[in-house]
Amino acid sequence: MWDYTKSVMDHFSNPRNVGKIENADGVGEVGSLACGDALKLYLKINKETGKIEDARFQTFGCASAIASASALTELIKGMPLEEAEKITNDDIARFLGGLPEQKMHCSVMGREALEAALANYRGVKVEEHADAQVICKCFWVDEHKLREVITENKLKTVEEVTHYTKAGGGCGGCVPDIKRILADINGPEAKPEPEEKPRMTNLQRIKLITETIAVKIAPMLRQDGGDIELVDIDGYDVYVKLRGACAGCPGAKATLQNIVRETLRREVDSEINIIEATK
Amino acid sequence: MTEPRQVYLDNNATCRVSPAVVEAMLPFFGELYGNPSSMHSFGGRVAEHVTRAREQVAALLNASPEEIVFTSCGTESDNHAIRGTLEANPEKKHIVTTKVEHPAVLNVFRFLAKRKGYHVTELGVNKQGDLNLDELRAELTPDTALLSVMAANNETGTLFPIDEIGAIAREKGVVFHTDAVQAAGKIPLDLKKLPVDLLSISGHKLHTPKGIGALYIRKGTRISPFMIGGHQEHGRRAGTENVPYIIGFGKACEEAMNGIFEENNQVRKLRDKLESGLMSQIKHTYINGNPRWRLPNTTNIGFEFIEGEAILLHLSAAGIAASSGSACTSGSLEPSHVLMAMEVPFTYAHGSVRFSLSRYTTEEEIDYTLAAVPPIIQRLRDMSPFYDPNK
Numbered sequence: 010m011w012d013y014t015k016s017v018m019d020h021f022s023n024p025r026n027v028g029k030i031e032n033a034d035g036v037g038e039v040g041s042l043a044c045g046d047a048l049k050l051y052l053k054i055n056k057e058t059g060k061i062e063d064a065r066f067q068t069f070g071c072a073s074a075i076a077s078a079s080a081l082t083e084l085i086k087g088m089p090l091e092e093a094e095k096i097t098n099d100d101i102a103r104f105l106g107g108l109p110e111q112k113m114h115c116s117v118m119g120r121e122a123l124e125a126a127l128a129n130y131r132g133v134k135v136e137e138h139a140d141a142q143v144i145c146k147c148f149w150v151d152e153h154k155l156r157e158v159i160t161e162n163k164l165k166t167v168e169e170v171t172h173y174t175k176a177g178g179g180c181g182g183c184v185p186d187i188k189r190i191l192a193d194i195n196g197p198e199a200k201p202e203p204e205e206k207p208r209m210t211n212l213q214r215i216k217l218i219t220e221t222i223a224v225k226i227a228p229m230l231r232q233d234g235g236d237i238e239l240v241d242i243d244g245y246d247v248y249v250k251l252r253g254a255c256a257g258c259p260g261a262k263a264t265l266q267n268i269v270r271e272t273l274r275r276e277v278d279s280e281i282n283i284i285e286a287t288k
Numbered sequence: 289m290t291e292p293r294q295v296y297l298d299n300n301a302t303c304r305v306s307p308a309v310v311e312a313m314l315p316f317f318g319e320l321y322g323n324p325s326s327m328h329s330f331g332g333r334v335a336e337h338v339t340r341a342r343e344q345v346a347a348l349l350n351a352s353p354e355e356i357v358f359t360s361c362g363t364e365s366d367n368h369a370i371r372g373t374l375e376a377n378p379e380k381k382h383i384v385t386t387k388v389e390h391p392a393v394l395n396v397f398r399f400l401a402k403r404k405g406y407h408v409t410e411l412g413v414n415k416q417g418d419l420n421l422d423e424l425r426a427e428l429t430p431d432t433a434l435l436s437v438m439a440a441n442n443e444t445g446t447l448f449p450i451d452e453i454g455a456i457a458r459e460k461g462v463v464f465h466t467d468a469v470q471a472a473g474k475i476p477l478d479l480k481k482l483p484v485d486l487l488s489i490s491g492h493k494l495h496t497p498k499g500i501g502a503l504y505i506r507k508g509t510r511i512s513p514f515m516i517g518g519h520q521e522h523g524r525r526a527g528t529e530n531v532p533y534i535i536g537f538g539k540a541c542e543e544a545m546n547g548i549f550e551e552n553n554q555v556r557k558l559r560d561k562l563e564s565g566l567m568s569q570i571k572h573t574y575i576n577g578n579p580r581w582r583l584p585n586t587t588n589i590g591f592e593f594i595e596g597e598a599i600l601l602h603l604s605a606a607g608i609a610a611s612s613g614s615a616c617t618s619g620s621l622e623p624s625h626v627l628m629a630m631e632v633p634f635t636y637a638h639g640s641v642r643f644s645l646s647r648y649t650t651e652e653e654i655d656y657t658l659a660a661v662p663p664i665i666q667r668l669r670d671m672s673p674f675y676d677p678n679k
Binding site: 018021022024027028038042043045046047048049066067068069070071072074075147178179228231232233234 | 594634672
């Protein structure tokens with residue numbers, strides 16, 4: 010069993026401020042059924058005083074998700090907007106006397122819902138980071154969010170990043186990307202740039218693709234119960250059959266294709282295309 | 289307000305130790321301390337009891353006593369069966385199992401794939417958790433060293449047809465292991481008839497204390513020893529015997545055999561009462577697994593729109609012990625690999641709860657549970673953004 014604080018158990022057993030606010034001034038919704046937790050936050054804001062008059066929530070999630078949402082609403086009720094904007098996930102965790110490391114993502118979800126509700130109140134969308142690349146495709150976490158949470162919470166390892174954001178906790182395909190972002194934020198340990206590869210002949214390329222799939226990609230996929238079969242190679246187009254791994258990930262297939270594509274692009278040629286063979 | 293009562297419905301995790309088992313074990317913590325291998329009467333007397341226990345275990349499985357090797361737990365039995373078979377058949381590099389095995393099998397296979405270069409096939413299941421036997425047959429090749437398919441699933445209770453699966457393995461010349469940790473004592477297992485080469489069982493699922501298991505090895509099966517040392521267990525598992533636990537295991541198997549029909553019918557009646565009671569009282573609720581072909585003591589129920597850990601903690605506050613395949617209870621981020629392999633929809637995969645009964649479960653406890661669960665589910669649903677009370 011988890012080692013929850015008395016405060017977490019109290020807010021779980023007797024959550025404060027559960028429910029909706031009709032005609033709320035700001036509503037923020039994060040998470041999904043597939044991800045295993047979700048939070049919808051409703052705010053009533055007094056425009057004269059600029060304070061949050063009331064906050065209510067609905068949540069789908071574990072004990073710490075419920076407790077985090079309850080704590081968040083208690084924290085922000087009566088708070089001026091500019092102060093509420095500064096609430097961090099750590100504030101929520103501290104309000105509860107701490108959360109188990111693996112559950113920190115519940116506090117992050119609380120902060121995200123608040124951010125979304127405040128943006129909704131202002132009539133803007135949460136800052137779109139259109140350029141931010143989605144890193145974790147299992148839990149749909151983009152690079153912007155990763156950088157924000159890593160910096161704010163001074164995270165050092167991939168494991169910590171997973172505990173705070175869930176990223177990397179599904180198929181694990183994005184772990185190298187998380188490492189790259191961590192290295193980028195936390196300084197040195199800079200990775201050597203991939204060296205320029207000389208142009209290959211068709212024969213060399215076919216041989217290298219075949220080898221890379223057999224030696225690097227197939228064992229990696231089999232480890233998780235998946236498999237790959239090379240069907241044909243036509244120029245830079247590689248036809249493969251992929252078999253399911255990681256059934257829990259929404260978009261597992263896309264992730265799988267990505268792993269194969271990225272590995273081949275890195276090892277063979279940046280112009281490689283992966284095409285699922287239908288027959 | 290909370291009643292000071294405890295209802296234990298997590299018997300697939302472990303179960304109450306039988307008083308008769310404890311009683312049988314006690315002398316072996318006292319005057320019967322001899323080493324069964326010794327050439328004197330202290331050892332000799334103990335050896336007789338170990339022999340008797342081996343017969344009792346064999347009787348539950350309708351096997352010969354010399355086909356039973358005592359181990360420390362079900363996981364050791366699984367490891368022994370799998371790794372011992374591969375060591376004895378080093379020329380073959382393909383092994384087959386299912387996606388829904390217990391980690392004691394699945395993680396061994398994945399280790400072998402990752403570290404030992406084995407080609408592993410993990411067979412999928414359909415939405416009810418059943419295997420496709422044609423697919424299974426097609427996967428067995430002359431290079432296949434071992435097929436390992438569980439007899440009953442620990443999470444859903446779904447039974448696999450190990451008689452048919454064993455027949456296919458035999459026809460293809462593949463060694464067949466089954467993890468029967470959950471099945472033993474709950475359904476009859478007759479190894480004189482079942483085409484099974486290796487079968488794992490565990491004591492603490494049969495009301496012994498934790499720390500004892502057994503591996504059935506059919507006569508003539510090629511398998512390397514798992515522990516090397518002395519000649520105990522005919523050299524197949526060295527190490528001085530865990531005598532008190534072996535004696536307790538023997539007694540537990542005897543009790544299981546005596547109760548296999550009557551007790552399990554009683555358990556089944558209570559399970560069905562619990563299940564139909566919950567299903568009829570609570571909307572948006574689904575049974576995970578194959579309801580027609582299942583262990584008598586297990587039900588796995590998916591409650592839509594809510595999350596398992598929250599359900600378990602509220603149940604626990606009401607004195608009810610159950611378990612969940614929810615991600616949050618395990619510390620992983622994805623729901624149980626069994627439910628995922630069955631493609632259980634996300635709307636209730638995270639909110640699935642396993643109730644598992646035993647011979648000690650009473651009707652009163654089931655009635656109490658039937659009264660306690662619905663308000664808990666309703667309470668959590670009332671705070672869920674996905675729940676619409678009008679539907």
